[in-house]
Amino acid sequence: MARYNPASAEPKWQQRWDDARCFEADKDPSKPKYYVLEMFPYPSGKIHIGHVRNYAMGDVIARFKRAQGFDVLHPMGWDAFGLPAENAARDNGGHPREWTYGNIEVMRGQLKRMGLAIDWTREFATCDPEYYVHQQKMFLEFWKKGFVERRESLVNWDPVEMTVLANEQVIDGKGWRSGAPVERKSMSTWFFKITERADDLLEALDDGRLAGWPAHVKEMQRNWIGRSEGLTMTFPLSGEDLPAEHQGLPIYTTRPDTLYGASFLGIAPDHPLAKHYAAKDHAVADFISECQALGTSEADIEKAEKKGFALPVMGRHPLTDEELPVYIANFILMQYGTGAIFACPAHDQRDLDFARKYGLAVKPVIKPKDGHETDLKIADQKSDPTDDGRTEAYVGPGTMINSGPFDGLPTDEALPAAIAKIAELGWGEGTTNYRLRDWGLTRQRYWGCPVPVILCETCGAVPVPEDQLPVRLPEVGPEEFKTPGNPLDRACADEWRICTCPKCGGPAQRDTDTMDTFVDSSWYFARFASQPDDKPVDTEQADAWLPVQQYIGGIEHAILHLLYARYFMRNMKDCGYTDVDEPFTNLFTQGMVTHATFQDEDGQWLFPEQVELAGGKATSNGAPVTIGAIEKMSKSKKNVVSPEKIADAYGADAARFFMLSDSPPERDVEWTESGVEGAWRFANRVYETVAKGEGLLAADTPIPDELPDALKAIRKEAHKTIDSVTGDIEGFRFNKAIARLYEFLGTLKGVKADGDAAPVAAEALRTLTQLTAPFMPHLAEECWELLGGEGLCCDAPWPVVEDDLLTDDVVTLPVQVNGKRRGEIQVAPDAPQDQVQDIALAQADVARFVEGKTVRKVIVVPGRIVNVVVS
RNA sequence: GCGGGCGUGGCGGAAUUGGUAGACGCAGCGGACUUAAAAUCCGCAGCCAAUGGCGUGGGGGUUCGAGUCCCCCCGCCCGCACCA
Numbered sequence: 036m037a038r039y040n041p042a043s044a045e046p047k048w049q050q051r052w053d054d055a056r057c058f059e060a061d062k063d064p065s066k067p068k069y070y071v072l073e074m075f076p077y078p079s080g081k082i083h084i085g086h087v088r089n090y091a092m093g094d095v096i097a098r099f100k101r102a103q104g105f106d107v108l109h110p111m112g113w114d115a116f117g118l119p120a121e122n123a124a125r126d127n128g129g130h131p132r133e134w135t136y137g138n139i140e141v142m143r144g145q146l147k148r149m150g151l152a153i154d155w156t157r158e159f160a161t162c163d164p165e166y167y168v169h170q171q172k173m174f175l176e177f178w179k180k181g182f183v184e185r186r187e188s189l190v191n192w193d194p195v196e197m198t199v200l201a202n203e204q205v206i207d208g209k210g211w212r213s214g215a216p217v218e219r220k221s222m223s224t225w226f227f228k229i230t231e232r233a234d235d236l237l238e239a240l241d242d243g244r245l246a247g248w249p250a251h252v253k254e255m256q257r258n259w260i261g262r263s264e265g266l267t268m269t270f271p272l273s274g275e276d277l278p279a280e281h282q283g284l285p286i287y288t289t290r291p292d293t294l295y296g297a298s299f300l301g302i303a304p305d306h307p308l309a310k311h312y313a314a315k316d317h318a319v320a321d322f323i324s325e326c327q328a329l330g331t332s333e334a335d336i337e338k339a340e341k342k343g344f345a346l347p348v349m350g351r352h353p354l355t356d357e358e359l360p361v362y363i364a365n366f367i368l369m370q371y372g373t374g375a376i377f378a379c380p381a382h383d384q385r386d387l388d389f390a391r392k393y394g395l396a397v398k399p400v401i402k403p404k405d406g407h408e409t410d411l412k413i414a415d416q417k418s419d420p421t422d423d424g425r426t427e428a429y430v431g432p433g434t435m436i437n438s439g440p441f442d443g444l445p446t447d448e449a450l451p452a453a454i455a456k457i458a459e460l461g462w463g464e465g466t467t468n469y470r471l472r473d474w475g476l477t478r479q480r481y482w483g484c485p486v487p488v489i490l491c492e493t494c495g496a497v498p499v500p501e502d503q504l505p506v507r508l509p510e511v512g513p514e515e516f517k518t519p520g521n522p523l524d525r526a527c528a529d530e531w532r533i534c535t536c537p538k539c540g541g542p543a544q545r546d547t548d549t550m551d552t553f554v555d556s557s558w559y560f561a562r563f564a565s566q567p568d569d570k571p572v573d574t575e576q577a578d579a580w581l582p583v584q585q586y587i588g589g590i591e592h593a594i595l596h597l598l599y600a601r602y603f604m605r606n607m608k609d610c611g612y613t614d615v616d617e618p619f620t621n622l623f624t625q626g627m628v629t630h631a632t633f634q635d636e637d638g639q640w641l642f643p644e645q646v647e648l649a650g651g652k653a654t655s656n657g658a659p660v661t662i663g664a665i666e667k668m669s670k671s672k673k674n675v676v677s678p679e680k681i682a683d684a685y686g687a688d689a690a691r692f693f694m695l696s697d698s699p700p701e702r703d704v705e706w707t708e709s710g711v712e713g714a715w716r717f718a719n720r721v722y723e724t725v726a727k728g729e730g731l732l733a734a735d736t737p738i739p740d741e742l743p744d745a746l747k748a749i750r751k752e753a754h755k756t757i758d759s760v761t762g763d764i765e766g767f768r769f770n771k772a773i774a775r776l777y778e779f780l781g782t783l784k785g786v787k788a789d790g791d792a793a794p795v796a797a798e799a800l801r802t803l804t805q806l807t808a809p810f811m812p813h814l815a816e817e818c819w820e821l822l823g824g825e826g827l828c829c830d831a832p833w834p835v836v837e838d839d840l841l842t843d844d845v846v847t848l849p850v851q852v853n854g855k856r857r858g859e860i861q862v863a864p865d866a867p868q869d870q871v872q873d874i875a876l877a878q879a880d881v882a883r884f885v886e887g888k889t890v891r892k893v894i895v896v897p898g899r900i901v902n903v904v905v906s
Numbered sequence: 907g908c909g910g911g912c913g914u915g916g917c918g919g920a921a922u923u924g925g926u927a928g929a930c931g932c933a934g935c936g937g938a939c940u941u942a943a944a945a946u947c948c949g950c951a952g953c954c955a956a957u958g959g960c961g962u963g964g965g966g967g968u969u970c971g972a973g974u975c976c977c978c979c980c981g982c983c984c985g986c987a988c989c990a
């Protein structure tokens with residue numbers, strides 16, 4: 036018998052699908068719409084196996100939903116702007132554009148080889164001017180509406196990439212790509228005012244709008260937004276040379292209840308007041324630079340010593356009139372709150388550490404709840420009679436003491452009372468604070484979407500008139516990419532950059548910044564749904580598809596991309612482009628593909644294909660090889676496999692199938708050669724099993740109502756398999772769906788396909804083929820053709836379960852004696868309890884353990900289990 | 907430190923959510939076919955002192971019955987991290 040040959044079958048069916056335009060969306064308005072999307076790839080050069088897993092998952096959903104009668108949108112495109120293209124031009128010559136489009140060309144071919152059910156008519160790259168022209172238009176619209184603004188601010192400057200980074204792109208004080216320590220620099224750049232939408236972005240996480248998102252992703256976004264309720268209040272300051280603007284110090288606190296425990300005020304090293312004194316006093320300036328050198332990049336910041344510098348000013352407590360010293364303190368962040376705090380050492384650990392170091396007062400104002408009594412000893416201390424000398428701050432709830440009018444109140448009541456009191460006295464008000472910062476959206480790079488703005492000496496920033504859009508990137512020579520920095524800022528771009536102001540006609544320059552690539556990816560999914568020439572989307576058309584019902588991608592985008600896209604969608608809604616605010620109804624974050632690592636005797640990493648595995652030992656050309664940890668595939672450790680080589684050896688179907696078969700999709704999966712071989716074996720067994728029923732579907736014989744038990748059992752298995760595979764696909768349990776397919780294939784092992792058995796075999800083999808189709812679409816078409824099915828398998832409607840075939844006539848019940856399994860009985864599923872009980876007690880294995888004992892109770896759980904309790 | 911998640915055979919993982927623990931796959935072992943090997947097919951397979959006992963990181967509890975629920979402990983992973 037001929038074996039299944041993916042090398043010829045796969046291209047053949049891909050061509051047929053193409054010719055029939057099977058996967059183009061929007062063909063049948065009578066069908067319900069379903070939009071499934073995987074995060075689009077960056078055109079780095081070639082597809083890696085992680086892409087295969089990602090797109091295989093989306094493809095299962097796309098094909099499954101299509102078979103279920105949905106009009107499915109499953110598009111593909113390219114997240115094509117970004118720094119690697121410039122780096123490639125720097126290292127290898129050429130232009131970022133050539134590199135990018137060349138890579139797209141290659142990767143498109145590789146993706147097509149996977150046989151994905153994609154509507155390629157909607158493909159675009161974000162570096163296409165036809166795409167970014169609309170992004171520029173929206174930018175200007177957002178600007179007009181006040182969603183975006185240009186402002187002077189301290190930015191995160193990556194000295195290696197020579198560009199600004201968003202806060203989200205700074206990891207441990209280092210650039211997320213370069214790894215270089217980030218510097219702080221003052222610049223005029225553009226910001227999306229995402230903090231204005233912080234509340235709505237936060238609320239949607241909890242109000243059911245994102246019910247289809249994993250809890251941990253929502254939790255990460257919640258933490259990232261970091262909303263806190265508190266009090267902003269101003270402490271009066273007095274001291275030498277204090278300019279008017281510093282005669283009050285605004286601070287932010289989430290613990291206004293501890294206000295009576297204040298013993299000093301603290302400001303961040305880069306606070307304006309600190310700078311004021313730094314200008315006059317070298318000691319202050321030295322201390323500030325010392326703090327900045329320490330930076331936020333210290334890994335063990337937890338242990339970093341609290342340090343401070345006392346300023347020649349005094350604060351006054353508005354409630355108690357006490358004098359409070361003012362310190363520059365290294366643990367205060369300018370970016371959070373007002374960059375200044377009041378410190379209550381008794382009830383904040385950092386404040387306490389600081390107070391102990393500098394001998395400042397520690398005054399408890401909260402009496403801990405019962406059980407914490409020992410935490411508060413009123414001891415004799417010289418500095419403060421209420422200080423008991425402890426080094427651990429009490430941060431829990433309790434009852435207010437030493438707090439004037441608040442004495443006796445529980446802390447949760449003292450908190451709003453303190454805010455009300457301060458507000459009443461006019462010293463401050465209750466405020467909400469966010470950890471989230473506005474999104475600095477521009478980069479000082481060439482290969483990005485140009486900011487469509489002209490900077491005029493007299494008019495300031497002026498929008499490029501709409502009829503002049505898109506502002507295209509100017510052509511610059513390949514040598515420009517060998518120089519660090521932004522070519523748009525250099526003489527090579529003068530012809531483009533130097534222009535006249537559209538407003539006053541005077542001399543002006545273009546903004547040489549380009550947009551962060553996260554802007555490009557914040558709305559691409561909408562453009563997939565609708566791509567008119569004259570506007571970003573046609574609202575009606577886009578909203579017919581949006582929101583994306585199922586979005587699939589890596590957990591690494593849990594914060595950045597997914598938060599930005601949610602934000603951007605809201606801006607688009609306010610501009611009337613859509614009625615949708617949440618772009619992704621259901622989100623699935625898939626795990627990574629990992630692989631064992633191999634090292635030779637010299638510690639050099641080896642590619643998997645350089646290693647022979649036999650009997651648990653690994654060798655390379657006879658030399659011993661150490662098998663290392665199973666890790667995320669990375670070029671540096673060479674633990675990578677090429678999807679192309681796998682497709683050559685086993686076919687795309689086997690690769691896709693194995694990716695989904697071994698682990699739950701949200702977890703990491705280890706790529707193994709033996710695993711993909713298992714998938715290959717499965718494909719062949721399916722083909723050989725189906726081959727027994729050649730032409731059966733063409734015969735189209737009805738299944739008789741009365742069947743022999745053996746044939747009825749096959750029908751039951753088929754329908755149970757339809758039921759479980761359908762549920763497992765819907766629930767993203769692809770590994771379980773595949774286990775069911777293996778099982779079903781096992782039951783069909785010796786199946787007869789002729790005579791009386793033919794109609795049942797036809798149904799069973801058709802079922803096997805169709806249930807396998809979302810995972811192994813090429814094989815399924817080959818089987819479908821073999822069976823004589825009508826048209827293409829991918830067009831056939833999903834099999835429907837006959838419910839009466841899901842129930843059994845006889846069920847096997849385990850029987851326990853005192854909770855231990857002793858035997859089993861066979862009864863009708865609806866047998867009366869006392870009958871089941873009698874049968875159970877009569878069963879020989881059970882009787883043996885009951886003999887000589889008293890039966891106290893018999894528990895019968897219908898259809899499940901029997902438990903006999905004896906003593 | 908805070909937040910989230912997890913811990914089941916040699917490995918990846920199932921277990922209808924309180925009801926037969928280990929489905930399915932991988933690796934392993936035995937057999938068939940072959941001169942032989944590969945491939946393929948058939949079978950076995952949690953552990954042990956085996957008609958029984960023990961088993962879901964450890965200890966306790968609730969229950970007729972616990973991988974699943976509750977309490978304590980141990981270990982691992984992820985995110986945030988001097989956020990006032």
